[in-house]
Amino acid sequence: MKRFFTGILFVVTISLFVGCSTVEPWQKGNLADYTMKSDRDEIESVMMSHVQFSREASTGGEGVGGGGCGCN
Amino acid sequence: MSQIRLLLIVLSLSLLSSLSSASEEFSVGAKLPPLDGYELTGELPDIEGKVVLIDFWASWCAPCKASFPSMDEIYTVHKDQGFEIIAVSVDKKQALVDRFTQKLSPSFSIVWDGKQSLVSAAKVSVMPTSLLIDKKGYIRYIHIGWHGNKSIKQLEVELVELLEEDV
Numbered sequence: 001m002k003r004f005f006t007g008i009l010f011v012v013t014i015s016l017f018v019g020c021s022t023v024e025p026w027q028k029g030n031l032a033d034y035t036m037k038s039d040r041d042e043i044e045s046v047m048m049s050h051v052q053f054s055r056e057a058s059t060g061g062e063g064v065g066g067g068g069c070g071c072n
Numbered sequence: 073m074s075q076i077r078l079l080l081i082v083l084s085l086s087l088l089s090s091l092s093s094a095s096e097e098f099s100v101g102a103k104l105p106p107l108d109g110y111e112l113t114g115e116l117p118d119i120e121g122k123v124v125l126i127d128f129w130a131s132w133c134a135p136c137k138a139s140f141p142s143m144d145e146i147y148t149v150h151k152d153q154g155f156e157i158i159a160v161s162v163d164k165k166q167a168l169v170d171r172f173t174q175k176l177s178p179s180f181s182i183v184w185d186g187k188q189s190l191v192s193a194a195k196v197s198v199m200p201t202s203l204l205i206d207k208k209g210y211i212r213y214i215h216i217g218w219h220g221n222k223s224i225k226q227l228e229v230e231l232v233e234l235l236e237e238d239v
Contacts, residue, residue: 025199026162026191032132 095195104209107158110190113166114183119205122154123234125227127202128191130162131172135218136200140176142224146231147180153235154207158183162191162199204230207239 023031030036039045053059097105104126107116127143129136140159147157157180161169169184185191194203197216204213204227213230215223 024192025196025201026128026130026188028199029130029132029164 095193098194098203098211100211100214102211104203104205104211105193107190110185110193111187112160112183112185112190115181116158116183117156117181119156119158119209121207121239122156123150123207123231124205125155125157125202125231126205127157127159127200128162128185128194128196129159129200131168132163133199137172137176138220139200139218139223140178142220144176144178144180146224146227147178150231150235151180155231155235157181160185160190162188164188204234206234207237 034040096102104124125143127136127139129139131137143157143159147155159178159180159182161172161182161184163169163172163184164186166184166186169182173182194201200215200218202215203211204215206212212234215227217223
């Protein structure tokens with residue numbers, strides 16, 4: 001019986017102290033901040049996609065015309 | 073066997089307690105609790121016997137920004153019929169609220185829920201969320217999110233219905 005209650009106590013304690021927490025909708029100010037955007041620098045984004053398309057030979061993959069040579 | 077059942081009950085209860093659900097205090101059909109108990113910064117208008125829209129917004133929320141001009145228009149049309157809008161900002165800094173309101177200059181009331189006590193009590197699931205309160209102070213409709221023309225039309229229909237009701 002003692003073992004059983006120790007088990008219950010263990011499970012309840014674990015469920016109460018789990019590391020997960022929910023970010024409520026009204027707490028998302030920091031997540032919505034401009035600095036949290038991965039593509040906030042437009043010039044860098046263009047350059048990175050040009051490099052990627054050239055390396056992957058996939059120019060036109062984003063809807064831009066081209067033959068995959070990476071020369072445009 | 074009964075011990076396993078007991079263990080399952082305890083587990084279910086602890087799981088249920090950790091899940092957040094919509095606030096019953098701020099659900100449709102509930103009487104709106106007095107707003108002065110939530111440490112809101114800004115002047116609350118007199119809402120006695122009026123139809124009130126309580127709108128939860130934030131300066132970082134794009135749909136909230138989009139909703140302001142339309143809400144301002146609706147407010148201008150219906151304010152003389154006994155309609156009030158209380159826009160509750162949930163921003164963490166008052167400067168953000170001031171900058172936002174200076175830019176859009178709405179004609180309805182803006183209050184700041186700096187401690188996020190009202191929004192926490194209301195447990196809104198989406199930003200923006202607005203509660204439409206009838207003349208008797210009961211929550212009649214809850215709008216989740218802002219969907220442009222669809223939201224405007226819905227709000228107009230509900231507003232006309234509530235404004236026609238007796239106190």
